[in-house]
Amino acid sequence: MSELRGLRLRLTLSIALVLVLAVGATFFAIYRGTGSRLRARIDHELRDEVAAFTARGVPAGAATPGAVAAAGRRYIAAQPFRASARLLIERVAGAGVLTNQPELVPTSRERGEPSREQLAEDRQARALLGAPAGFSTLELRDLGALRLRTATVRRDGRVAAVVSVGEPLAPVHSAQLDVAQTFALAGALTLAAALLAAYLVAARTARPLRRMAAIAARVDAGDLSPRIRREGPRDxxxxxxxxxxxxxxxxxxxxxxxxxxxxxxxxxxxxxxxxxxxxxxxxxxxxxxxxxxxxxxxxxxxxxxxxxxxxxxxxxxxxxSDEPEFLHPRPVPLRPYLEELLAGVAATADRDFQLACSTDGMLPGDPDRLAQALRNLLANAVAHTGPGGLVRLEATVSEGGLTLAVEDDGPGIPPDQRALVLERFHRLDVSRSRSTGGTGLGLAIARAIVEAHGGTIRVGASAAGGARIALTLPDRRPADARAAPAAVRYGAARPAGAPPRA
Ligand SMILES: Nc1ncnc2c1ncn2[C@@H]1O[C@H](COP(=O)(O)OP(=O)(O)OP(=O)(O)O)[C@@H](O)[C@H]1O
Ligand SMILES: [Mg+2]
Incomplete structure (x- = not known):
């Protein structure tokens, strides 16, 4: 029982593990995807913005640094207010720094001993102004990560200005955080629901097994009557x-x-x-x-x-009878074998004994055991006929093998008794049996012997109105040997000059 409980737990845990791995992999993919998609969009916007800033903040016609600075100032002033706090910086050669966020890039400073705060601000401003051309990411004190694109603008072969546009990466991080939170919540709910479902399914699966185990325990204790009797689909x-x-x-x-x-x-x-x-x-x-x-x-x-x-x-x-050494098969010529057997029985009773053997082949099996089986059949025929009664032994060959049958003209065996008489100790007329010496084992033994040969026994009626019991022994030679004419085992005639068949 505890193993079954373990099965339930293992099933539930396996499903939970698979689910956690699947949710984890999906989360990772979406988290990374969200970040890189947003970053790519920011880079794209920065590239456009730098291009516009360069064209209008450092116009091609501005000849002096003063004219460049005036154009730059106009461009910066014309920018609409943005929630994302986009940072614009223009360093004009020979005319100082212009920016829309002087708190990040101080353009002038009061004289005096700089405070720690001011030193940090200066370091940050130096980093912003010294950013290399192209894209870079800086870590700022108040804004957090900032994506920056910087371009050096040349006019007439000289550096006219350096322009930078920066965009904080905080929205990217908060979008990623949203994804993480959504996943944590949805994942936890899904996991809980899946664990419950898995537990119920596992319990449902284990229930019939537990019932079987309980029934097996009862059987083990000696009660053979309980059954599972499971209904429903054939799973x-x-x-x-x-x-x-x-x-x-x-x-x-x-x-x-x-x-x-x-x-x-x-x-x-x-x-x-x-x-x-x-x-x-x-x-x-x-x-x-x-x-x-x-x-x-x-x-x-x-x-x-x-x-x-x-x-x-x-x-x-x-x-x-079901042991391998029960049989000792040896080939004996069939006709003399049957003649001798019938003569032995004929000496003990006054009956009309007949032999009909349509084959000159060999006996396919153990002659001693088969003689025992046939003697039981002959004894039954003698026991159920009177003096002068017919007792006929017949050998015929067919597709299924060799059939040895014993017939008589006695009272016969009623159809409803034909299967039963093959059972041990089954007799039709029990009161008569002691006088005729029967214990009801003769046919059971004949059956055991013929089945040990792989054959069958049939109980039927004879043409004379009595019983007919037939033993059929299979022909066990390989199929090709059977097909060859010289090897026909029970053929009525053997080709002239052919050696006797074994
Ligand atoms: N040829 C037959 N004609 C009529 N009834 C038969 C014949 N052979 C068998 N039976 C019936 O089948 C029963 C079982 O036969 P079986 O040979 O198994 O046992 P038995 O002859 O009674 O005893 P045993 O053969 O052990 O001495 C017999 O008791 C008899 O009633
Ligand atoms: Mg008998």
């Missing part, structure tokens, strides 16, 4: 929840089957044990038992022990 969480529910369904079924299987096994073992104990009690109770009594008890005990042994063997076989 990743829904897919995960569905997979989780599906897994629990399967687990529950598997556990139920396991429990049922154990109950069945116990029940099947209990019956012969009860019989054995009953017989021993008969012997113990009757001190005058005869030889015949003893033989009868021994016969019954042996039969029950044999039944238990078969049961245990069958269960062990089923338990091992």
């Amino acid at each position: 990743e969480v829904r897919v995960l929840a569905d997979a989780f529910d599906h897994m629990l369904d399967r687990l529950e079924t598997a556990f139920a089957r396991q429990a049922g299987f154990l109950a069945d096994v116990s029940h099947e073992l209990r019956t012969p044990l009860t019989v054995l104990r009953g017989q021993l009690e008969v012997l113990a109770r009757d001190p005058a038992f005869t030889r015949e009594d003893f033989d009868r008890v021994e016969r019954i005990a042996r039969a029950e022990i044999a039944r238990m042994e078969k049961l245990v063997d069958d269960l062990l076989l089923l338990a091992h």
